[in-house]
Amino acid sequence: MIGLTRPVSWALFAVIIAVSVWTPLAHPAVARRWFNLPMLLWFSPVPVLVALTFWQLRQSLHSEPRAGPFVLSLCLVFLGYTGFAISVWPNVVPPSISIRDAAGPPQSLGFALVVRCGHPMILG
Amino acid sequence: MLAGWITTEVGRQPWVVYGVLRTADAVTRHSVAELSLSLALFVVIYFAVFGAGIRYLLRLIAAGPGADGTTQVTGGPGQSDMLCGRSLAHRILWVNQEAPLRRRLTNMGIDLPLIWAVVILFGVMAYVMMDGFDLGIGLLFPFVADKDERDVMMNTVARSGTATRRGWCWGARGYWWISAGVFGDFECALSTYRLHAARPYSSAASHSSFGSRRASSIVTGGTRHSSAVDRGGLLSRGDPRAYIDGIPVVERGYAGGALDWLTPFSLFTGMGLCVAYALLGGTWLILKTGAPCARG
Numbered sequence: 001m002i003g004l005t006r007p008v009s010w011a012l013f014a015v016i017i018a019v020s021v022w023t024p025l026a027h028p029a030v031a032r033r034w035f036n037l038p039m040l041l042w043f044s045p046v047p048v049l050v051a052l053t054f055w056q057l058r059q060s061l062h063s064e065p066r067a068g069p070f071v072l073s074l075c076l077v078f079l080g081y082t083g084f085a086i087s088v089w090p091n092v093v094p095p096s097i098s099i100r101d102a103a104g105p106p107q108s109l110g111f112a113l114v115v116r117c118g119h120p121m122i123l124g
Numbered sequence: 125m126l127a128g129w130i131t132t133e134v135g136r137q138p139w140v141v142y143g144v145l146r147t148a149d150a151v152t153r154h155s156v157a158e159l160s161l162s163l164a165l166f167v168v169i170y171f172a173v174f175g176a177g178i179r180y181l182l183r184l185i186a187a188g189p190g191a192d193g194t195t196q197v198t199g200g201p202g203q204s205d206m207l208c209g210r211s212l213a214h215r216i217l218w219v220n221q222e223a224p225l226r227r228r229l230t231n232m233g234i235d236l237p238l239i240w241a242v243v244i245l246f247g248v249m250a251y252v253m254m255d256g257f258d259l260g261i262g263l264l265f266p267f268v269a270d271k272d273e274r275d276v277m278m279n280t281v282a283r284s285g286t287a288t289r290r291g292w293c294w295g296a297r298g299y300w301w302i303s304a305g306v307f308g309d310f311e312c313a314l315s316t317y318r319l320h321a322a323r324p325y326s327s328a329a330s331h332s333s334f335g336s337r338r339a340s341s342i343v344t345g346g347t348r349h350s351s352a353v354d355r356g357g358l359l360s361r362g363d364p365r366a367y368i369d370g371i372p373v374v375e376r377g378y379a380g381g382a383l384d385w386l387t388p389f390s391l392f393t394g395m396g397l398c399v400a401y402a403l404l405g406g407t408w409l410i411l412k413t414g415a416p417c418a419r420g
Contacts, residue, residue: 001406001409001410001413002410004264004267004268004406005403005406005407005409005410008264008399008402008403008406009403011399011402011403012396012399012400012403015392015395015396015399015400016396018392018396019392019393019396022389022392023389026389065410066410066411067411069406069407069410069411070257070404070407070408070410070411072407073400073403073404073407074253074404076400076403077249077252077253077256077400077404078249078253080400081249081252085245106236109236109237109239109240110236111180112240113236113239113240113243115173
């Protein structure tokens with residue numbers, strides 16, 4: 001399985017780079033969000049962490065791995081997801097509807113939040 | 125919707141998986157007492173939940189529009205004229221109904237839309253992660269020729285002994301899915317929510333669990349996005365990230381075509397997600413089978 005996972009990890013790295021280049025090129029709003037100066041400083045840890053995680057993943061695939069690669073893959077997915085979230089935030093329907101525009105009345109939000117907290121008890 | 129559901133379930137009897145598994149054979153080996161208890165609990169909880177929902181609905185309907193004060197408050201739906209522009213009547217209606225509670229919540233310093241956005245983002249991420257590795261195992265199947273090895277792959281996510289690890293996984297995943305289903309609270313985002321992942325039961329989850337919520341939006345006048353919900357069903361065949369491309373919205377309704385999601389970018393990100401799933405699947409198998417057997 002390690003033999004199969006190695007090329008897949010390279011493929012994911014290539015995809016991450018491609019999407020990172022493609023997204024700001026295709027979406028000027030995202031480019032503005034990413035490359036404005038204060039924002040750039042806040043977001044810069046993301047690509048650095050992706051590179052570090054990927055390097056660690058490569059390392060772990062060369063030894064006798066157990067949980068390492070899986071945890072690192074989850075980290076990569078998480079980092080990719082953060083990149084996605086900071087690109088669209090605070091819009092829930094890009095490019096126009098923000099979470100606040102889309103939110104239901106506070107009565108319902110509060111009610112549902114209480115119900116949501118009760119979910120684990122019902123489903124567990 | 126419920127009638128159709130009942131028709132399929134009843135019509136399939138005595139099979140639970142048609143032609144493969146009989147309902148009688150699919151029953152878990154629980155005692156009569158255990159089964160009765162869980163059934164009773166379901167009945168009690170469902171009556172409590174839906175009873176509360178229906179009571180809430182009736183109260184909203186009885187109150188009617190414009191029951192109390194006319195204070196104008198800022199923020200929230202109906203306030204953003206440019207994008208989710210509701211008519212003046214809708215806005216006054218909404219403000220009138222919600223103002224007292226809204227003020228109370230603001231005074232408490234609770235930003236409910238923000239809390240919900242974070243809850244939903246987290247729920248979708250948890251779902252992607254939990255769904256990812258077993259879908260990834262499926263994606264890796266064509267690259268593994270050996271049948272025994274495939275069996276091992278399948279068994280890593282299957283029932284093992286008495287402990288149902290897979291059962292745990294399914295349950296947890298369903299939990300996150302339902303919590304993401306609460307996207308219904310961002311009412312005009314329902315169509316977007318469909319974009320996040322295509323699952324036939326997503327509509328069932330959001331509509332049945334939060335039917336009361338939908339109905340209350342009818343009372344407050346926010347029904348125009350129903351077309352967006354319908355189109356969202358078509359859109360959902362797209363990939364989860366299609367929506368970063370942007371979704372044209374006019375008057376809270378989806379204003380694009382049914383095939384708008386089909387862009388090179390969204391196809392590429394969809395493929396990218398498959399690669400991520402495959403990596404999760406592969407590394408999961410390394411974790412489960414251990415290094416010595418994992419060489420291959």
